Amino acid sequence: MNPRNVAIVFGKEVLDIVRDRRTLLFMVLLPIAIIPLLVLVLGKVTEAGIERLERTPSRVALLGERWAPVPVLELLRHLEDPEAAGRWLAAQLAGGAPHPFVAGLLMPDADAQPGLAGAPVGPRGGGTGEEQAGPVLERARRLRLLRVVALEVRSPVLARALAQAPAELLDPQALAPAPGGGSAAGPHAAAEPAPPAGGAEPAAAELSPALLARARQELCAEAAAAIEQGRLDAVLIFHPGFAEALERGYGARYTVLVDEAQDRSSIARNKIEALFERGARGVTRAQLVRAGLDPEVLQPVRGQVRNVGRERNLLALFLPYLVIIMCFSGALYPAIDLGAGEKERGTLETLLLTPARRSELVAGKFLVVLLAGLLAAALNVASLSLTLASGWAEARGIALVFEPLAAVLTVLLMVPTAAIFAALLLAISVYARSFREAQSYAVPLNFLVIVPAFFSMIPGFELDPILALVPVLNVTLALKEIWTGTVQAGMLALIFASTAAYAAVAILACAAWFRRESVLFRA
């Protein structure tokens, strides 16, 4: 092989490719842009979407209000606007001891360390309202917003049942989620024993159980329709005896009717559940205080974990997959252009008739494709590192460690991997008669690359001596371990050797392929 001819072919192909805007797109722009695009834009968009849904008050219709404690109802009616909620909460505090359920909203988070998350606000402190107005407003601003709306009752059966026998209609057992169906009830509803229906009004005798059952069906159907049509996000039902049970300290029951398929309905459900959970903690706390116990007994055990090893490296998650994919797609376009492109343009024949040997032509073209794949992979790693280092990861408390040694090992492993891709793609490309044909051949190959690369993202899928011999998969797994810092030298050597061997076979096969008349001059 004459290196002069290889260099001539290489130089011409580089010039040709650099002048092509499409290559620039796939080889340079895509690998650079895809990470920031994916991570930043997509992340921002979803965050913004969720935040918007969280900030918009969820519309909740109430049923069984007569069984709800007045402060809880009032609280619900003040949750539409954070300022209003703050003022109302501050007024409650200023007016002496608020209802324990309301006080629960002002308690610090359960998982927060005492003394760390700001002074606990609530009845224990017993301070004046003015002192606490600041933190209360601050906390109110973070409240999740709800708006109470009316449920339009259209079914006459349901209207009659609501008017004549609400206690029976809204019996928690009867409204329990259907077996096998999606849970529509709050987590507190089903688990606890039915409370004595102490405050229930006497049921109207003329409503038969069958009629009540139908009314309940109508209720669910109307709630579903109202949610689907966008008039409501959820229905909150206070069951008979709620207020008394809450006073007693246990057994208060509610049900939320939701449509899990609707995001806004799921969010409403989450907000309601969070609200009741906090309120319930307030009630428990008040009970403990009343019984003369320290509220800290709620947390008899407190554990903590401290990582003494290396930090979990976020790069290990993304990098192997992306590097492999980018390397492949970076090599794809030049490979097609250098093989099938020559056939399509009608330049291959004249090229083959020059005194340059086939091996020299293949070598020059192969090196260009190899370089394209490696360049795409390198740009991708650089872009990934910069994106993650730009504060995005830090802001989320995700560890990002860019280690020079890992980068060197990555390059070392990617060279033979890119060589396999380049040789295979070039072989496919020169066999195809046109660009389009080459692209259709490359699709299945693309899958063969994506699938093993994808395996590297599955937790617990680890290298062993057999997997170390599976092309592509071995490299992705090795890259993952390189970036988590757990790779073993022996395994790495085995993977490098096997990948280099596959690359050598692929290159030789590609060169032999280039000598076949039936490949070069396909009818």
Place this chain on the structure above:
Amino acid sequence: MIEVRELSKIYRAGRGRRVVALERVSFTCRPGEVYGLLGPNGAGKTTALRVLATALAPSAGTAAIDGLDIAREPDAVRRRLGFLSATTGLYGRLTAREMVQYFGRLYGMSRAEVARRTAELFAALGMSGFADRRCDALSTGMKQKVGIARTLVHDPPVLILDEPTAGLDVLTARAIVELVRRCRAEGKCVLFSTHDMAEAQKLCDRIGILHRGRLWAEGTVAEILARAGTSELEEAFLRLTGAASEPAGEAGGTAAEAVAS
């Protein structure tokens, strides 16, 4: 000088089928001579020229270019050959100059040699106006000239032109006609294929009639006309190949026909 002896080429068409594209073809083309392979599509012209140009290996028989065997010394043969066909394309993103120089370099010429030769050819072909424009942006006629310059860059003593005027308009085809005439004047050996009888009659010193992979008649246009006893080359072609009486005929079934191996 092209000497072709008993050249055969058989393609394997899959499932054990073979296609005989060339069957024991022999002819000679001397320096300063234009030899035309005349035949319809599928006669085996392209196969014959590709074998001579060393792109395809012959199945049997031999050929020599300037005394060099195409099978044994393909590299030396290629240095002596200029090859151009109607389907030959250009690298659209290279300029005309880069295109010609790339091939010059691959023919083993030094940078200085290539630069000198390119300037010479561009001047002779009237290409100076678009030498540094990308091939993408050239008209058909300009592209044709780039192709010609590429073919001649290493100053080959032997030219092989595969249907060089197919699909070209009259003006563009003129460039090819001039190329052929100039090469003959320079003492080069020009072998070209065509299915255009009038073109063959106009340009060729000698003609070989190729049909179904076999050479049916050879000689000057006058000789062939005399042998066929007609004044028209087209009529001569039909009479000499027996194509007029197709598909019957003992000769018709031999070549370019799929036969079980």
